[in-house]
Amino acid sequence: MTHTHHRRGSRESLMGDFVVLSMVDPEVKAQHAYGGPLRGRVKRFFEICERHDPVALVARTKGRRLRYMRGWEPRMDSGIHRSSTLGEILKCDELADEGIGHAVYTGIDAVKAVLRELKEVDLGISIVVSGVFDKVFEACREAGVEPHTVNMSLGTWGRTELLPEGPILELCTMCGHAMVSSRLVEAVVNRVSKGSMTAEDAAVELGKQCTCNIYNTVRAAKIIRGLSG
Amino acid sequence: MPYCPVDAIKVGSGEVQIDQDACVECAACLKSGACRYDALYQPELGWPRILRSQFSDPMVAHPTTAIMGRGTAEMKTNDVTGRFRQGEVGFAVEMGRPGISTGFADVEKVSVALAGTVEFEPLNPVTALIDSDTGRFKDPKVLEERALSAIIECKTTEDRGLEVLRLFKEVSGEIDTVFTLCVIGRCKGYDVPFRRVMEENGFEPRINGKTNVGLGRPLA
Numbered sequence: 001m002t003h004t005h006h007r008r009g010s011r012e013s014l015m016g017d018f019v020v021l022s023m024v025d026p027e028v029k030a031q032h033a034y035g036g037p038l039r040g041r042v043k044r045f046f047e048i049c050e051r052h053d054p055v056a057l058v059a060r061t062k063g064r065r066l067r068y069m070r071g072w073e074p075r076m077d078s079g080i081h082r083s084s085t086l087g088e089i090l091k092c093d094e095l096a097d098e099g100i101g102h103a104v105y106t107g108i109d110a111v112k113a114v115l116r117e118l119k120e121v122d123l124g125i126s127i128v129v130s131g132v133f134d135k136v137f138e139a140c141r142e143a144g145v146e147p148h149t150v151n152m153s154l155g156t157w158g159r160t161e162l163l164p165e166g167p168i169l170e171l172c173t174m175c176g177h178a179m180v181s182s183r184l185v186e187a188v189v190n191r192v193s194k195g196s197m198t199a200e201d202a203a204v205e206l207g208k209q210c211t212c213n214i215y216n217t218v219r220a221a222k223i224i225r226g227l228s229g
Numbered sequence: 230m231p232y233c234p235v236d237a238i239k240v241g242s243g244e245v246q247i248d249q250d251a252c253v254e255c256a257a258c259l260k261s262g263a264c265r266y267d268a269l270y271q272p273e274l275g276w277p278r279i280l281r282s283q284f285s286d287p288m289v290a291h292p293t294t295a296i297m298g299r300g301t302a303e304m305k306t307n308d309v310t311g312r313f314r315q316g317e318v319g320f321a322v323e324m325g326r327p328g329i330s331t332g333f334a335d336v337e338k339v340s341v342a343l344a345g346t347v348e349f350e351p352l353n354p355v356t357a358l359i360d361s362d363t364g365r366f367k368d369p370k371v372l373e374e375r376a377l378s379a380i381i382e383c384k385t386t387e388d389r390g391l392e393v394l395r396l397f398k399e400v401s402g403e404i405d406t407v408f409t410l411c412v413i414g415r416c417k418g419y420d421v422p423f424r425r426v427m428e429e430n431g432f433e434p435r436i437n438g439k440t441n442v443g444l445g446r447p448l449a
Contacts, residue, residue: 025306079262126445148443152434157401178328183231
């Protein structure tokens with residue numbers, strides 16, 4: 001499960017793209033028991049993430065996912081994809097007790113603030129930050145936490161000629177499960193070029209397909225604007 | 230139907246058809262709600278085709294991991310599991326990613342190349358299907374299937390890490406798809422010793438990746 005990994009883009013573009021993930025290991029019972037009922041600790045995690053202006057936030061409940069993504073309005077719901085507000089997520093009292101949550105940020109300062117608060121409250125839940133390593137390490141230093149393990153990307157190997165072109169690949173790889181097809185990217189970019197869709201709405205249409213809800217619609221809209229000329 | 234990640238939905242002779250060989254049962258089309266005639270449905274899948282859904286649809290939990298997604302918790306909970314210890318290096322090779330898809334025959338080419346050199350992750354869905362000594366699928370019917378991606382997870386000691394990277398390099402020329410390669414290493418303070426080893430030997434990690442910040446408790 002490496003769905004926040006292998007995001008493509010220049011350093012400048014990736015500097016606007018960080019994901020904070022929480023996870024409780026299903027096999028480690030001591031982690032479930034640490035520091036009180038898990039559901040309460042997960043709720044604290046979301047409260048902290050919400051305070052620092054995430055561009056996306058997702059919580060799992062019994063049977064569904066509550067998905068906030070900036071720019072996603074109920075009029076844009078389709079299929080199984082349903083938008084939620086940050087308020088709905090924070091008020092939800094049916095959070096699943098599996099400890100998984102994600103928040104996406106457009107800058108490292110928010111990540112620094114989130115890490116500082118998470119260190120302070122000591123939830124005992126594993127926290128992973130995806131993004132440019134030197135900035136994440138800098139955030140760790142400033143928050144007073146020490147990186148434990150890293151997962152590095154050596155990129156894509158094999159028949160790389162099959163991959164779509166640069167900016168399209170950047171938009172596709174923001175969903176690590178490949179639910180955002182390159183043809184859908186081309187279709188929405190075409191609509192933006194013709195003026196029948198805004199870049200922001202196009203970003204949401206792509207982000208909706210990412211059911212883990214880790215799509216960065218702010219960064220995506222920038223890339224779409226660049227592609228649509 | 231641009232929503233299909235593998236371009237399996239085709240229009241021809243006034244009909245829209247799904248190419249069943251190319252379809253990886255990820256259900257992206259169904260979830261999108263894009264069919265204006267509501268004609269899409271998920272048929273019941275038997276063995277071995279059900280593997281397509283288990284490996285491709287991120288909302289389906291794999292029976293061996295009970296986690297939605299394609300692999301394990303890998304390094305995300307390493308601060309409490311100690312799955313990767315100091316002196317060890319982990320690998321996750323995701324066949325077919327990003328968005329190209331993979332046949333399980335290509336997955337087997339890589340797992341066979343690794344067998345005997347690495348320790349396969351016991352909780353991983355691919356490991357559950359292979360003979361860990363040979364890297365071959367226990368049921369040859371699996372070789373006829375494909376998935377949007379499938380992750381082989383394994384580890385070895387740091388002193389054998391470069392040997393494994395060279396194996397990946399060799400086998401990458403033998404497959405009919407792509408894979409993305411993750412290398413997992415423990416930190417020593419704010420240093421990542423195996424990163425330097427890779428860089429000194431011509432393997433250049435990308436600038437971005439994942440960092441477990443060590444807030445899990447109790448620490449392993």
